Structures are given as structure tokens and as C-alpha cells.
Amino acid sequence: xxxxxxxxxxxxxxxVLILMRHAKTEPSSSKGDFERQxxxxxxxxxxRVAKGLRDMNLVPDQIDCSSATRAxxxxxxxxxVFGDDPKVDYHKSLYEESIQSIFDxxxxxxxxxxxxxxxxxxxxxxxxxxxxxxTESDPSQLDLLNLGMTTAGIAIFGSDIPFRKWDxxxxxxxxxxxxxxF
Numbered sequence: 001x002x003x004x005x006x007x008x009x010x011x012x013x014x015x016v017l018i019l020m021r022h023a024k025t026e027p028s029s030s031k032g033d034f035e036r037q038x039x040x041x042x043x044x045x046x047x048r049v050a051k052g053l054r055d056m057n058l059v060p061d062q063i064d065c066s067s068a069t070r071a072x073x074x075x076x077x078x079x080x081v082f083g084d085d086p087k088v089d090y091h092k093s094l095y096e097e098s099i100q101s102i103f104d105x106x107x108x109x110x111x112x113x114x115x116x117x118x119x120x121x122x123x124x125x126x127x128x129x130x131x132x133x134x135t136e137s138d139p140s141q142l143d144l145l146n147l148g149m150t151t152a153g154i155a156i157f158g159s160d161i162p163f164r165k166w167d168x169x170x171x172x173x174x175x176x177x178x179x180x181x182f
Contacts, residue, residue, distance in 0.1 A: 013158025
């Protein structure tokens with residue numbers, strides 16, 4: 001995937017949403033699923049994706065993140081690249097495997113926010129992406145969502161409608177990317 005083309009297509013939209021699955025984690029934790037930590041690979045993935053987004057001029061002005069440890073660690077690692085500009089909110093609802101939680105975040109987003117990053121989990125990220133993508137979106141990109149999102153994978157959407165007014169099948173699915181694409 002040509003990242004310059006993706007960046008150019010994203011800039012054609014007033015509002016850009018990036019849905020992301022947290023980075024690679026340890027398989028289990030003695031403290032339970034909620035407390036699973038990122039692996040070294042996961043830390044590298046988060047940094048790589050953040051640098052890629054920065055290089056594409058897609059640094060978010062708002063980040064909504066699951067409150068699970070692995071999602072928070074993904075966010076914190078990305079903030080080292082993004083700097084202090086993005087406003088960050090953590091939500092337990094983004095951990096609880098509900099597509100509605102993504103729509104709730106969109107509904108609560110202020111109109112002044114133009115680039116929104118949501119960090120959550122599978123299968124919520126890929127399922128919400130399928131619901132958001134318009135029927136005019138590139139079929140090959142839509143097919144990638146059927147496979148599920150890889151760790152630190154992202155789906156980039158664009159629209160000229162403010163996030164809080166987004167509904168099902170209204171956003172242009174611009175790209176589905178993995179850390180390797182950066």
C-alpha cells in the first residue's frame with residue numbers, strides 16, 4: 001500500500017478516524033486478561049505505527065483508548081512519538097467487547113476534533129470498521145476487515161461529517177494497514 005496515496009486520500013476529508021487494535025501482548029497474565037502487558041514486539045509495533053501516522057500527517061488531536069493495560073501501554077508508547085498534543089480519554093467500555101462503545105465514542109466527540117484515534121480490541125475493531133465503512137469503499141480493503149485486525153493494525157476512515165453524526169456505512173474506508181506497512 002502506498003502511504004503517500006493513503007495520506008493524500010485522508011487529507012481529502014475534514015474528519016479522519018483511525019481505529020486501532022492494541023499492539024502485541026503476552027499470551028496471559030496471572031492478574032487476568034485485563035492486565036496483560038505488551039511484549040517487546042508490541043512496544044516496537046506501537047512506535048512504528050505512531051511514526052507512520054506522524055509521517056502521513058495523521059497525528060490525532062483526540063485519542064480514546066480502552067482502559068485495559070495493553071491498550072494503555074500502546075497509547076503511551078504512541079504518545080512518545082506524537083507528543084503532548086492529543087487529548088486522551090480512557091474507557092472501560094472499549095475493553096468490554098461492544099461495537100456500541102465505538103459509536104458512543106464517536107457520538108461524544110467534539111466537532112473541533114478532526115483526527116480521532118480509537119484504540120480497542122478484537123473483534124470489536126474489525127466489526128466496527130465493517131459497520132462504519134460505506135458500501136462505496138474499496139472492496140479489497142473491506143475484505144481485509146473480514147480477516148480481523150492484526151495486533152497494532154489500523155483502519156483509516158474519512159468523512160466530511162463530524163464524528164458525532166457518523167452512522168453505519170457512512171464513512172469512506174481509506175485503508176487497512178498493519179505495522180509492516182510502515
